[in-house]
Amino acid sequence: xxxxxxxxxxxxxxxxxxxxxxxxxxxxxxxxxxxxxxxxxxxxxxxxxxxxxxxxxxxxxxxxxxxxxxxxxxxxxxxxxxxxxxxxxxxxxxxxxxxxxxxxxxxxxxxxxxxxxxxxxxxxxxxxxxxxxxxxxxxxxxxxxxxxxxxxxxxxxxxxxxxxxxxxxxxxxxxxxxxxxxxxxxxxxxxxxxxxxxxxxxxxxxxxxxxxxxxxxxxxxxxxxxxxxxxxxxxxxxxxxxxxxxxxxxxxxxxxxxxxxxxxxxxxxxxxxxxxxxxxxxxxxxxxxxxxxxxxxxxxxxxxxxxxxxxxxxxxxxxxxxxxxxxxxxxxxxxxxxxxxxxxxxxxxxxxxxxxxxxxxxxxxxxxxxxxxxxxxxxxxxxxxxxxxxxxxxxxxxxxxxxxxxxxxxxxxxxxxxxxxxxxxxxxxxxxxxxxxxxxxxxxxxxxxxxxxxx
Amino acid sequence: xxxxxxxxxxxxxxxxxxxxxxxxxxxxxxxxxxxxxxxxxxxxxxxxxxxxxxxxxxxxxxxxxxxxxxxxxxxxxxxxxxxxxxxxxxxxxxxxxxxxxxxxxxxxxxxxxxxxxxxxxxxxxxxxxxxxxxxxxxxxxxxxxxxxxxxxxxxxxxxxxxxxxxxxxxxxxxxxxxxxxxxxxxxxxxxxxxxxxxxxxxxxxxxxxxxxxxxxxxxxxxxxxxxxxxxxxxxxxxxxxxxxxxxxxxxxxxxxxxxxxxxxxxxxxxxxxxxxxxxxxxxxxxxxxxxxxxxxxxxxxxxxxxxxxxxxxxxxxxxxxxxxxxxxxxxxxxxxxxxxxxxxxxxxxxxxxxxxxxxxxxxxxxxxxxxxxxxxxxxxxxxxxxxxxxxxxxxxxxxxxxx
Numbered sequence: 001x002x003x004x005x006x007x008x009x010x011x012x013x014x015x016x017x018x019x020x021x022x023x024x025x026x027x028x029x030x031x032x033x034x035x036x037x038x039x040x041x042x043x044x045x046x047x048x049x050x051x052x053x054x055x056x057x058x059x060x061x062x063x064x065x066x067x068x069x070x071x072x073x074x075x076x077x078x079x080x081x082x083x084x085x086x087x088x089x090x091x092x093x094x095x096x097x098x099x100x101x102x103x104x105x106x107x108x109x110x111x112x113x114x115x116x117x118x119x120x121x122x123x124x125x126x127x128x129x130x131x132x133x134x135x136x137x138x139x140x141x142x143x144x145x146x147x148x149x150x151x152x153x154x155x156x157x158x159x160x161x162x163x164x165x166x167x168x169x170x171x172x173x174x175x176x177x178x179x180x181x182x183x184x185x186x187x188x189x190x191x192x193x194x195x196x197x198x199x200x201x202x203x204x205x206x207x208x209x210x211x212x213x214x215x216x217x218x219x220x221x222x223x224x225x226x227x228x229x230x231x232x233x234x235x236x237x238x239x240x241x242x243x244x245x246x247x248x249x250x251x252x253x254x255x256x257x258x259x260x261x262x263x264x265x266x267x268x269x270x271x272x273x274x275x276x277x278x279x280x281x282x283x284x285x286x287x288x289x290x291x292x293x294x295x296x297x298x299x300x301x302x303x304x305x306x307x308x309x310x311x312x313x314x315x316x317x318x319x320x321x322x323x324x325x326x327x328x329x330x331x332x333x334x335x336x337x338x339x340x341x342x343x344x345x346x347x348x349x350x351x352x353x354x355x356x357x358x359x360x361x362x363x364x365x366x367x368x369x370x371x372x373x374x375x376x377x378x379x380x381x382x383x384x385x386x387x388x389x390x391x392x393x394x395x396x397x398x399x400x401x402x403x404x405x406x407x408x409x410x411x412x413x414x415x416x417x418x419x420x421x422x423x424x425x426x427x428x429x430x431x432x433x434x435x436x437x438x439x440x441x442x443x444x445x446x447x448x449x450x451x452x453x454x455x
Numbered sequence: 456x457x458x459x460x461x462x463x464x465x466x467x468x469x470x471x472x473x474x475x476x477x478x479x480x481x482x483x484x485x486x487x488x489x490x491x492x493x494x495x496x497x498x499x500x501x502x503x504x505x506x507x508x509x510x511x512x513x514x515x516x517x518x519x520x521x522x523x524x525x526x527x528x529x530x531x532x533x534x535x536x537x538x539x540x541x542x543x544x545x546x547x548x549x550x551x552x553x554x555x556x557x558x559x560x561x562x563x564x565x566x567x568x569x570x571x572x573x574x575x576x577x578x579x580x581x582x583x584x585x586x587x588x589x590x591x592x593x594x595x596x597x598x599x600x601x602x603x604x605x606x607x608x609x610x611x612x613x614x615x616x617x618x619x620x621x622x623x624x625x626x627x628x629x630x631x632x633x634x635x636x637x638x639x640x641x642x643x644x645x646x647x648x649x650x651x652x653x654x655x656x657x658x659x660x661x662x663x664x665x666x667x668x669x670x671x672x673x674x675x676x677x678x679x680x681x682x683x684x685x686x687x688x689x690x691x692x693x694x695x696x697x698x699x700x701x702x703x704x705x706x707x708x709x710x711x712x713x714x715x716x717x718x719x720x721x722x723x724x725x726x727x728x729x730x731x732x733x734x735x736x737x738x739x740x741x742x743x744x745x746x747x748x749x750x751x752x753x754x755x756x757x758x759x760x761x762x763x764x765x766x767x768x769x770x771x772x773x774x775x776x777x778x779x780x781x782x783x784x785x786x787x788x789x790x791x792x793x794x795x796x797x798x799x800x801x802x803x804x805x806x807x808x809x810x811x812x813x814x815x816x817x818x819x820x821x822x823x824x825x826x827x828x829x830x831x832x833x834x835x836x837x838x839x840x841x842x843x844x845x846x847x848x849x850x851x852x853x854x855x856x857x858x
Contacts, residue, residue, distance in 0.1 A: 081740055
């Protein structure tokens, strides 16, 4: 059965199309303007995106800000690589019509500005940054190609089920920390369509962060310093690790390293690979010892245990045996694990309020796959190789026939993703926006009363 | 102080520097005169440095550093008083709250080599937005959006408030200046204000001037003779791999602009290299826009200035990156290899490494310059384009003398 890894929503719903049936379709895989036109006409969840971006300001509450949605920047990348920035819309219909008309190959979402981006030039004369971002989700971008030095199965733009656990790790570590340490609740994880994941933190508190605060959060997560020009990439020296670091190690990194990556990536099976790890041990007598041992031995095939596991055990034994007193060795095992597993963020994406990020439910031009949400609670079940593609979805639409002309994504493989987006993310978010709006409104009323009484 | 910071002095060295400078410039037998001098000079500087984004940024950075050190030197009472004056939204933990998080607080303290908190220590619970520096350095325990700050970390809280307060004041001062005062004072204060601000910031190399502009055929030769190590490394990597990531493209690209490479030549140069890896079509589509952007021909048409050493040193190159300052970001082994490739003797390399160990990255670069050109460089290197200019000057003088 197909499994999109969403939580137990609609367990009773029967999957209309098996994976095999989808594959047999007559629509060839690919990505082009015609497919996209249909996608935007029938499948892209315009209304849900509008509701999200309105954060409750599209309702009837007296405290609503009717200008809010219109001050959000969207940017469209068109077929001929024309890039339209500072697009803004005043209603769901305007947004939807513009998307259908322009058929953008990529839609990016920018910040909410102090004024409608379409009017920015009028304010530029006043000088002093009167046109500037005032709200923006806290975002993260994790790209598999940043892990090329620690994965052997693929490189560059490819991803597979052997290296995808690196993304799972990133989601688990970051999601938990955002909730536990920073107190955020409304977090959306999205598959980037090809080789990574994006994270959107949508709490009001997050949207109001300035660049310095965003940089601080990005730095809080930063552990990995350096590149091929400097040796030591992770340095965990010190008598203790910060609770966030030790928790990430104990709850996620160690587990995934030992149970998935060690064997999945065969990190110690060849000389080239194990040498990379041995080079991280600052004591040459120890690394030399292991090197000799491993170069010489080749376990006979009757041994049951995987060679990577055996060697890792030997390495740990020597380094953690308690005979090692040198401070640099104390954390060597952890540092190795961190190097191979710890999330690698693109700092620049997180630090700047005006950084544009691709909208969820876009289709990736190179893979044809839809940027679907990922459920962080079940992210270990997410399979990037079976994310619905544009061609598959159009095939499903075809087969559903004209009776389904208006219901769009319902009944297709996209249904689960959209309903997950709505029930797990959008509804709770809008509910809390309403609460926030109410309390802000009440506070303002009370203040008004105080002011009018106080003289 | 600006000089001290750019030479990578450590916090307590800066503290000593501040005390020394204070004694030298601000002393006066009459204490109220000292205070006047302090206040007046601060406001004069506000006026001088409010007028552009760059000036404001520089002044904020200096004034914040100074404030931080002066605050540290004050007694605990005064510190507490300042905190309440700034109306900081902090709450001291109750005993029971403390007990609940004691262990985690201890773990954090040990991770940053600080004394363990006890029942008597004052710990504050503060929204994390108030203490970005502490969060960035993982120097506080974090729980549900609150940072748990120790008394001795309090300086950070106050400094952030000071900085934000001063930043707003500078913007207001600028508004008033441009709308009223500049015109009113054009015969009195304005000329003084304008002269004062330009004497502190060095040339920014945004308009390459007197020396000969270079063209593509010169590049390999001048790279070899006159590029500082940071740019040589980027240049060599580009030639080798026919690609650079964004940080590297910016750092090298802007440097080349400052060195006098014209836009057309720049486009041709990058194109030759990148097309070997990604093809000319992709280059034209994805990379040429950014090059034109750097030259101020696209978008908001800002003519970007080449990065100074300070900016390069504080950058954070990640995986696959080659920008940054090699004296800071390279391992000892790799740095020595790179220096030797430049023709630096191993004895000089030892001196250079000594500077690096003390985090005097710019002095290390200056030493390299001196070794390669066999002459002294008294000014000290604080901008890659300065290195280039000085180098070219020397080489041209020598070739002229030889004729």
